[in-house]
Amino acid sequence: MQLRVTFVAAARSSPLLAERFGDDRPLDQEGWDEVQRAAPLLLPLAAAELRYCSPTPRSRATGDALGYTPLVQLALRDCDMGRWQGFTLGEAMAREPGAVDAWLADPGSAPHGGESLLAFIQRVGGWLDTRPTDGGVKIVAVAEPAVVRAALVYALKAPPSTYWNIDVRPLSTVTLMGRAGRWNLRLEGQPSRV
Numbered sequence: 001m002q003l004r005v006t007f008v009a010a011a012r013s014s015p016l017l018a019e020r021f022g023d024d025r026p027l028d029q030e031g032w033d034e035v036q037r038a039a040p041l042l043l044p045l046a047a048a049e050l051r052y053c054s055p056t057p058r059s060r061a062t063g064d065a066l067g068y069t070p071l072v073q074l075a076l077r078d079c080d081m082g083r084w085q086g087f088t089l090g091e092a093m094a095r096e097p098g099a100v101d102a103w104l105a106d107p108g109s110a111p112h113g114g115e116s117l118l119a120f121i122q123r124v125g126g127w128l129d130t131r132p133t134d135g136g137v138k139i140v141a142v143a144e145p146a147v148v149r150a151a152l153v154y155a156l157k158a159p160p161s162t163y164w165n166i167d168v169r170p171l172s173t174v175t176l177m178g179r180a181g182r183w184n185l186r187l188e189g190q191p192s193r194v
Helices: 029-047 057-065 089-095 097-105 117-129 145-155 160-165
Strands: 003-009 050-053 138-143 173-179 182-186
Touching: 003 029, 003 145, 029 057, 029 138, 050 057, 057 138, 089 097, 117 145, 117 160, 138 145, 145 160, 145 173, 145 182
Parallel strands: 003 138, 050 138
Antiparallel strands: 003 173, 173 182
């Protein structure tokens, strides 16, 4: 049977340039406002049989505000950034420019002492591959943008470096359909008004 897993990117908790590795802040006012504007389009996803979220405050708050009442999944946590936890990319670059360059160039490296990009992608993919497939289950998962990117790289069997080329905006959605080891990306949405 085929699964349908729709990822919803969590609403923002800070301006883009102030985002920090492992950001544990709750939704900011702009994030709450975004959820309210997006709710009419995202509320139907609450009909999914299984509803999950990342363990971050903003993912949980996004899921709750949309009426999903999601179950926290530790496997959907953001990448463990070791000693860079809480830093912005600019702060990490100012302190350890060579280590940041190595991390960006080699998906198997973890110069920060945390999780490599490759291990992160595999962890998220492992979660995806172990979802129940009974009866064509529909799943919604509210997750950090990094988790959504990792799921896409895994599902499409793309090179890990592709991770850096995927832009996941707050409250955007993407659906993966299939089963363990065989996933398809499904893009849906309203036609744009020209």
